[in-house]
Amino acid sequence: MGALLTPALGTVVWASIAFLVVLFVLRRFAWGPILSALNEREESIAGALNEAEKVRKEMEDLVTSNENQLKEARAERDKMLREAREMANQLVADAKKTAREAADQEVASAKEAIAIERKAAVAELKAEVGNLSLEIAERLLRAKLESNDEQKALVNRLIDESPLN
Amino acid sequence: MNRFLSSFKLLIIAGLLLPGIASLAQSHGHENGHDEHSEQAAHDEHNHGGQSGAEDADFADGVDHESHTDNLHGDHSHDDEFVAGTYIIHHIADAHDIHLFGDIHIPLPVILYVKEQGLKIFMSSAFKGHGHGDKTCEADGITYTVHSEEGTLADGTAVVSGQITAAEHGLPLTIYDFSITKSVFGMLLILTAMVWMFLSIAGHYRKNPGQAPKGMANALEPLIIFVRDEIAKPSIGEKADRFMPFLLTSFFFIFFCNLLGLVPFLGGFNITGTIGVTIVLATLVFFLTNLNGNKHYWGHIFWPPGVPLPVKFILVPIEVFSIIMKPAVLMIRLTANISAGHIIILAFTSLIFIFGDGGQAIGAGSGMGLFSTAFMIFMYFLELLVAFLQAFVFTLLAAIYFGDATHDPAHH
Numbered sequence: 084m085g086a087l088l089t090p091a092l093g094t095v096v097w098a099s100i101a102f103l104v105v106l107f108v109l110r111r112f113a114w115g116p117i118l119s120a121l122n123e124r125e126e127s128i129a130g131a132l133n134e135a136e137k138v139r140k141e142m143e144d145l146v147t148s149n150e151n152q153l154k155e156a157r158a159e160r161d162k163m164l165r166e167a168r169e170m171a172n173q174l175v176a177d178a179k180k181t182a183r184e185a186a187d188q189e190v191a192s193a194k195e196a197i198a199i200e201r202k203a204a205v206a207e208l209k210a211e212v213g214n215l216s217l218e219i220a221e222r223l224l225r226a227k228l229e230s231n232d233e234q235k236a237l238v239n240r241l242i243d244e245s246p247l248n
Numbered sequence: 249m250n251r252f253l254s255s256f257k258l259l260i261i262a263g264l265l266l267p268g269i270a271s272l273a274q275s276h277g278h279e280n281g282h283d284e285h286s287e288q289a290a291h292d293e294h295n296h297g298g299q300s301g302a303e304d305a306d307f308a309d310g311v312d313h314e315s316h317t318d319n320l321h322g323d324h325s326h327d328d329e330f331v332a333g334t335y336i337i338h339h340i341a342d343a344h345d346i347h348l349f350g351d352i353h354i355p356l357p358v359i360l361y362v363k364e365q366g367l368k369i370f371m372s373s374a375f376k377g378h379g380h381g382d383k384t385c386e387a388d389g390i391t392y393t394v395h396s397e398e399g400t401l402a403d404g405t406a407v408v409s410g411q412i413t414a415a416e417h418g419l420p421l422t423i424y425d426f427s428i429t430k431s432v433f434g435m436l437l438i439l440t441a442m443v444w445m446f447l448s449i450a451g452h453y454r455k456n457p458g459q460a461p462k463g464m465a466n467a468l469e470p471l472i473i474f475v476r477d478e479i480a481k482p483s484i485g486e487k488a489d490r491f492m493p494f495l496l497t498s499f500f501f502i503f504f505c506n507l508l509g510l511v512p513f514l515g516g517f518n519i520t521g522t523i524g525v526t527i528v529l530a531t532l533v534f535f536l537t538n539l540n541g542n543k544h545y546w547g548h549i550f551w552p553p554g555v556p557l558p559v560k561f562i563l564v565p566i567e568v569f570s571i572i573m574k575p576a577v578l579m580i581r582l583t584a585n586i587s588a589g590h591i592i593i594l595a596f597t598s599l600i601f602i603f604g605d606g607g608q609a610i611g612a613g614s615g616m617g618l619f620s621t622a623f624m625i626f627m628y629f630l631e632l633l634v635a636f637l638q639a640f641v642f643t644l645l646a647a648i649y650f651g652d653a654t655h656d657p658a659h660h
Contacts, residue, residue, distance in 0.1 A: 086341035086398065086409035087523065087587060093359070093426040094342065094524025098435060102501065102528055105439040110493035113446035117472060118492060120453035127458050 330606060332598035334397060340590045341409045342431045342522050344372040344394055346515035354515070356428050362390065362414055363422040372427075390416050434517040435525060438504045442497070468500075475499050475643060483647035487654045491647065494536060498529055499643040506586060506635030510628065520638070521587035523579065530579035533646045538571065541653040548652075574649055578642055585638050589631040596620040596627070 228234045346354040355373035362368055370387060375394050377383030383394045392414050395407045403420055407413060410429070414421040428436070445464060452465045461469045475496050480488040505519040519525055547553070549567040552560060600620050604613025 086337060086411070087521070087583075089408055090524040090527045091342060091411075091429070091522075092424055092524075094429060094432055094522060095528055096426060097428070097432040098525045098528040099531075101432075101436055101439050102497070102532070105443055105501075106493060106497045108443055109446050109497055113443075113450040114493045114496055116450040117446065117453055118476070118489075120450075120457060121469070121473065121476075124458050 330598070330601045332595065332602060335598055336591055336594040337398075337409055338396070339516050339594055340518045340521060340587050342429045342518075342524070343410050344375070344412070344427055344429055346430050346433070348513060348515055356430065356433055358392075358412070359426040359428065360392070360412065360414065361424040361426060363424075365390070365421070390414050390421065430515060430517065431519045431522040431525060434505065434508055434519045438501060438508060438519065442500055442504065446500075471500070471503075472496060479640070479644050479647050483644065484651040484654060487650075488647075490540070490654075491536065491650045494532065495643050495647055498532075498646065499639050502529070502582065502642055503636060503639035506638060507632075509586060509590065510631055510635060516590065518587060518590055521583050521590060523583050526579040526583045529582070529642070530575035533578060533649060534572070534575040536646075537575070537649045537653045540650065542656065544655065544657055545653045574645075578645055582638055582642050585634055589627065589634055593624055593627050593631070596624050 228237065344358055345356050348354065353373070355371040358368075358370055358372050358374075360368045365388075368387065368390070370385070372394075374385040374387070375383035375392070376385060377394075382396050385392050392412055395411050395413065396409060398406075398408050400406050401413065401420070405413070405420065412423065412425050412427070414423045445468070449465045449468060452461065452463070456462075460466075476488070476492065479499070480492055480495050484491055502520055505517070505525075508514070509517045509519060509521070511517075549571065550564060552563045552567065555563060597620065600613055600617045603616035604610060607613075
């Protein structure tokens, strides 16, 4: 057991030298670059993941805002359509009203004109009938009063008929 | 966390029990059990330089000590006696060469500083000897001996398995062993592989900034992120960056060393089970913790808040002791767990030979072989888990200590 429990001088010396040399060589040329490379890679991966998460969120926001815009646009369109329909209805209604008013006016003025025309015609007819009556009366008179008797009879009848008594 | 901790406890207990099992296995061959340490003193005079002889007297005493006295070795290589304890220790202890199988060894450089004689460098293949006994080699009039077992030399020097001693004309020389041992070699192999791997990964990240990782970067990135996000950040907080290089380096070092130790036929590396390696890691944790300790940390140690004055007298020494104890426990936990896994697997291998009784009981050996193999497969899976778990636990606890040292209560 002694060989197992006694540290041999040569082994200790060689182990110290070799281990320390390797420790310093590896520290300078291996562990430093390896650990910093690992750190850098981990950071870049973490950065990329964060970036991806950020982009995903942005995409989500974008989709949401697109949807919102679409919704708004649709609402806008509906509103515009509704307004247009209302306006069109209004226009038609107005036009109808105007047309009706115009027609009524036309009819009224036509009626008026007809009435005036009729009055004038009636008046003219009356005058014509008067004249004709006069002429007829003249001719009748002339024919009746050709004799003195008849003249005298007439004067008598007229006198009888007059309300002088 | 509690679940993890209880399984560590289990493993540590297993690690502590298994040498016991191993020594029971030894007494299968010899009637008497033994206590390794108490007997050594009695045999000092026999143990010099791995020479044989005088063991008859020992046997007459009815004392079994073949696993730790050098003088019996020559004997063992002759009578093919299988001793589980020796076998196991031999395989998990550090060695000066890599033993693949049979007599195939990969030699490693032996680097010795001999006092007053300077540096001596030669390959471990220069050592000659048979089987598992001590091996010697001579150069420039100096005799070098690799001791195969724990024992005490004639001059009273204690040696452990795998230790090299040198003598000139029979007189011992003071030497310092800086050899590239099996564990050092494995450690250098792993560290080199790590430098290559992580530098190429760093290149990959530089060339492909911000891209998904490919190939090796892809394979290791989860572990790097695991250390950062599951170990460093929760334990240390915002100051985690400062400790990341140490935590990553030690995590991968321990993990890969543990895995290398599980590769079969590669000489059974036991790098993280070698205390000389883990003591370095623990010492670094100690320094990193205490050099970064803030006012709050030291305040908690030397004047624990919220406890009555008499309790402070008890608590302060405990806290001071814990400064050293915490990293020491890290060291012991790692070494014990990894060694325990190896010991269990080796113990089951040993059972086959013990039941086979050196070829005398082939039926029993084969039966045991089936049982042992099934259990070893299970152990291998468990060890794969432990390989990761121990790297995780060492790093996590180190991170918790760093967190304690740098934690700023004003920020919370």
